[in-house]
Amino acid sequence: MATTQIVASPSVQGTVIKRPATSHLDRTAYLVGNPIAHSQSPVLHHAIYSSMGKRWGQLLFETDDLAGFIRYLKSDPKSMGSGVTMPFKVAVIPYLDELTEAGQAVGAINTIFYKNGPDGQRKYVGTNTDVLGIRDAFLNNVKGTPFVGKPGLVVGGGGTCRAAIYALRDLLGCSPIYIVNREKSEVDSVIDEYTSKGTAADLIHVATVTQAENLTPPGITVSAVPDFAPVSMNEKVAREIIETFLRRRNGASPLLEMCYHPSPDTAISRLATESGWQVIGGIEAMIGQGLAQARLWSGMEIDDTLRQQVSRKVKDSLAEKHRL
Known part of the structure; x- marks a missing residue:
């Protein structure tokens, strides 16, 4: 995947944030933004990883402190990466090491994933799977x-x-x-x-x-x-x-x-x-972008069977939420 190097990165000094409970998960992804309590993204990712027999998942990280979240993300050994939603899709860019071609072209980031640089150090890469x-x-x-x-x-x-x-x-x-x-x-x-x-x-x-x-x-x-x-x-x-x-x-x-x-x-x-x-x-777009995130975070391949299973579970969850 083509990437564009970012030169400047700010300090990530911030206030202490209460960590979400992750003990029940072997690996975690996050969704950072505010407000996000209504998001169906954790349901989507639970459906994806449970279908693989994995104790992986996504947790909501609702905060106004983006710098503090980035610091927390870099310190979490279980983390696979993070989704990014409003109001941080543009604000997150200076905190990243690289952008993919899509991230650079769109100018807004909804996904952070990791890759190792030539020196073996982890790089934080931003992309846009909404596209x-x-x-x-x-x-x-x-x-x-x-x-x-x-x-x-x-x-x-x-x-x-x-x-x-x-x-x-x-x-x-x-x-x-x-x-x-x-x-x-x-x-x-x-x-x-x-x-x-x-x-x-x-x-x-x-x-x-x-x-x-x-x-x-x-x-x-x-x-x-x-x-x-x-x-x-x-x-x-x-x-x-x-x-x-x-x-x-x-x-x-x-x-x-x-x-x-x-x-x-x-x-x-x-x-x-x-x-x-x-x-x-x-x-439909939410499911597609989430499956693309899962591929980046886990390396898994997305086939039609998985897509249909995940789609059914998310739509059932959303229908129940609307009913209530």
């Missing part, structure tokens, strides 16, 4: 690849937006990529980042309904925003743009709704269904 989760959610649920060569639409402006751009363009062959978001500054930040890498030529910020009406309709969409009713003028305009694009779908038109908590039944998924889009639940 694989998004890719696989489409490839595993859409017949053929009807979206190749068509425009892609990304709704949002955060770390998942960056991963979606990379997945749609670099892994699924979609171009150009339209970006719709309530905050122009967030889109500007994304495009500026890609501009600095010389890869922003086919990124288009769609800021008005008129603009959406005159562009070639998207053939594939990733919605990466929370489910909320638009209140501000910016939010209302963004929703109108999304509705315009959804009404003007291009062919089979699959839409991945990344929001699945507290419910996968979102306003955008309902609009998409009413307009004839094939809606794919975000749990």
Whole structure:
């Protein structure tokens, strides 16, 4: 896997953190972020490792002290690595020794894994498996690849937006990529980042309904925003743009709704269904990115049987959680 060396690494001095209970596990991975109590990631990883007959697992590490967590991660002899979620997907980068090609291209990290350097010392490597989760959610649920060569639409402006751009363009062959978001500054930040890498030529910020009406309709969409009713003028305009694009779908038109908590039944998924889009639940992307993490942490190979077993257990757990 291609990597990019990071030159600067800050001190990891921080406050003492209460260690999660790990005595029941032979090896552990973590998920660091805040808030993360709702995460299904530990359920996913338990399903993966229990299927292998291993006493391995993932623990939630909810904290505001990223530096303290990194210090703890480096001191834990059982650790396989860590997942990284908001608000640390960008903030974690300076603490790492290297980034993979995907991590560098996306500019947001959701996975830390280890490798040994030439001197035998452990290196902490950051990558982004969200891109694989998004890719696989489409490839595993859409017949053929009807979206190749068509425009892609990304709704949002955060770390998942960056991963979606990379997945749609670099892994699924979609171009150009339209970006719709309530905050122009967030889109500007994304495009500026890609501009600095010389890869922003086919990124288009769609800021008005008129603009959406005159562009070639998207053939594939990733919605990466929370489910909320638009209140501000910016939010209302963004929703109108999304509705315009959804009404003007291009062919089979699959839409991945990344929001699945507290419910996968979102306003955008309902609009998409009413307009004839094939809606794919975000749990599919979560499962795909988690399986990719497990491969990096354990070296295990992922086959269809394992994927189906894990998918069934996670979806059953999520359905029970929603029922309660």
